[in-house]
Structure formats: structure tokens, C-alpha cells
Amino acid sequence: MSVDPSAKVHPSAVVEEGAVIGPDCQIGPFAVIGPEVTLGRGVVVKSHAVLTGWTDIGDETVIYPFASVGEVPQDLKFKGERTRLIVGKRNRIREGATLNTGTEGGGGVTRVGDDCLLMTGAHVGHDSQIGDRVILVNQVAIAGHCHIGDDVIVGGLSGVHQWVRIGKGAIIGAVTMVANDVVPYGLVQAPRGELEGLNLVGLKRRGVERSEITALRAAYQMLAQGEGTFMDRARRLSEETDSAHVREITDFILAASDRSFLTPK
Template sequence: MAIHPTAIIADGAQIAPDVEIGAYSIIGANVSIDSGTWVGPHVVIEGHTRIGKNNRIFQFCSLGAMPQDKKYAGEPTRLEIGDNNTIREFCTFNIGTAQDGGVTRIGNDNWIMAYVHLAHDCQVGNHTIFANNATLAGHVHIGDWVILGGFTSVHQFCHIGAHAMTAFSSAVAQDVPPYVMAHGNRAVPSGINAEGLKRRGFTAEQIRNIRNAYKSLYRKGLSFDEAKAEITAQAAEGRDELALFVQFFDTAGRGIIR
């Protein structure tokens, strides 16, 4: 275990033998860090926080602090971080609240740039990229492969579907469906993330089906219920890539961007 002599590790912390911890970092008693993870200097990890394998956590991050929520009364809620994540400088991730599931969760292989804030009870999937200063309010859900442009702000309880993308300085106040690109304040749809889908191996036919679903949602003048029914029917014809739309429509809660 390569722990700098100036680091402070509380009794009870569970640290794998090969974890590296930099100068002046502070690790709380209820923290667990799995093998292969590197913690830079001046990092504070507290609360009931579990960190998986092979993460890189850069200097001046604050992970597992109590939520910025006046209702929080000291409940033993949690922060869970998966494997192979990069978390750059000055990021702040809070634990969850008893009013939700009690856990803030980040999946695997996420690339989190400097000054990103994840508030209480956020749920972040896998393979995401959050550019500098992206900010999530409480209870936000982010799907796999989402890209958030720098200075993107997401309103509490919003959902952003898998493979979606926001432009820089987007203010997201409603749900962003899967595959959709959004921009502006307030964020509006601006097509599908076709280039990202190509890079991830989607076929030309799959991308065409997704584009047609986007047209049903945004270009045909249909009501949301009419568009939902049309996309559901398309998915039922064996266009499996559209299942993400159907699942998203059933779980999203703030109404989609229009």
C-alpha cells in the first residue's frame, strides 16, 4: 500500500493493499477503496463511500460529503463508485438522502472532468463523459454513453437517456430522450447523436430507425402520446434499438424536451 505519510486514514477504512493515496488526503472511517485505485493529493473521501477497482481520483476532489439538502438529518446514506473511472480535479460527489433510494451511484468507465458536481441521489450509468463544470442537481438519472458538454446544468429529477448528448452551457430542465442531442437555455432537441452511434458500432439501418423515431417525436406534429404509440409500434416490429425510447418514456418524470 503506497500511502503518503501525510495522508490521514481513519480507523475502520477498508483500503486494498495496492491502493495509492497521495499527500494530505483524508479517508474517513466508513470508506472502502478496492484494488488498483489511485487517490491523488489533497482529496477528501468521507461518509459511507464505496469505491471500486482501478479508479483515478485527482487532487482536491471531495467525495461522500453530506448532501446539500436541508432535509438531511445524518442518515447513513451512501455514495457508490464503480470501476475504471477517471475523476478529475475539484469534483464534488455527495451521498444520497433517505427521501430517495439513499445512494448516489456512479457506474463504470466514466470520464469525469474538473469541477463536476453530482448532487445527492444521482444515478450515473457507464461510459459517460462529463466535461468541465457539468452540474447535476439531486435525483438526476444519466444513462450509459451520455456526453454532457462543459457547463451543462441539469435540473433535479431530470432523466437523460442513453447515448444522448448536450452542447456546452446547456440548461436541461426536462428529460432528454435516448440518442437525442440537446442545446440551449432551456435545452431543446437538435437531432440525434449519429456520429456517436457510428463510433459505437450502430449500423446504418439502426441509425435510420432511430432517426425515424426522432421524426415521430419532433417533426410530424404529433402529440407526445401519439408519438409514443408510433415509436412503440416500430419497436414491436423488431427494431430493438428503439426499445430504449419505450423504456425511457415509461420512467421519465419531468416531460421530455420539445
């Protein structure tokens, strides 16, 4: 066990032999830190949180009561192989959230980026890759092997099917089941997840230039109503566009996928 002298550990907390506690960490009462857990600088683990498994927590992340971070995957194929959870910097992991390590068949690593907010009861399944500045609202369930891009917001009580990709800057409405890939900057709503447009509010909030937003709107219309199949339209758009944001959409569509796409209405 390595506990930096500047760290504050409550007497009732359990820090197991082998754990690494970085500078300025705070570990609250009845928290449990497992033997393969590493905490970066300034991590706060509040009362009754449990950190276990081969888990790395980045600087200044705060983990709230009753969160379970680094437990084994919820996968019947898991046979105890050594897999990992990596959580980035400045994240907020709220009460009752659950994050599982990876599986050997899925690459072995579950990863959360920087500056994310995982609200009460949110779940990140095995081998999922969560980008930066992602918000998972209360009770969101991200199944195994998902890829969630930067700046994505998933509304409360929503679920994301295993292997689904959600592109950068997309927004998922509350109480939505997402069973297919979502293009970058997409707006998805309805109980069974329908692509209803672009996340224009998010684009404007991030200061995207009007010319880029105009190009995105034109690209969306082409994908919705152009000639040929959805993939044909994406290929043609990829050849014609000069917009960096549109290029992100076409690259996403033309990349390898284990699921089909939500297509424009």
C-alpha cells in the first residue's frame, strides 16, 4: 500500500494492501479501496463508495456515496481474466453509479474520458469507451462494447444497446432505447430511438460557426432525401464536402460498425 502523506483517509475506510493513493486525495468513512486501485492527485472518494478491480482513477475525479467502480463485468462469458477500468480526470461519478472492468473478448479495458458527469444510477458496461465531456443523466444504462463520442448527452432513463456507437456531439432524449448507431451531432428521441434531426442547440453552445451549421443541415437533408442507399449518399457526400463537421459524419458512417444506423426521418 502506498498512501501519499498529503492524503486524508478516514479511520473507518478500508484501503487494502497494494492500493496507490495519490497526493491530496480524500477518502471518506466506510469507503473501500481495493488492492489494485490507483488514485491520481486530488481524487475524492466519499463515504461508502467501493473501488475495486484493476482500476485507475484520474486526477480530481470525485466519486460519490455507494458508487461501485471497477467491479467485474456483467457478462456470463467472463471467467476471471485480468481486465481493467481506466477513468480520466475531473469526472463526477454520482451516487449509485456502476462502472465495470472489461472482458478479454472485448479488448480488456473499459475507459471513461475526462470531465464527464455520470449521474445517479448510471451504468457503464464492460469494454465500453466513453469520450470526454459526456453526460449520462440519472439511470442511463450503457451496455457492453459501446463507443460514446465526446460531448454526448444521454437523457435520463435511457438505454444504449451493446456494440452501439454514438457519434461526437449527439444528444439522446430521455426514456429512449438506442439500438443502432447515431451519427455525430444527431438528435435522437422517441421510445425506440428515432433520428429526428441535428443537435443544433449543442452546436451553437459550443460556438460552431454558422457556415458549418448550414453545411451540416444541408448534409442531413442529403442523407435523408438524396438518391441511392444511405451508404451511397454518405459516400457521395464524403467526396463532395469541404466541411470538417460534415466530414466527421461521413467518416463515422463509412467506418466499421457492428450495428446498422438510425437514419433521418
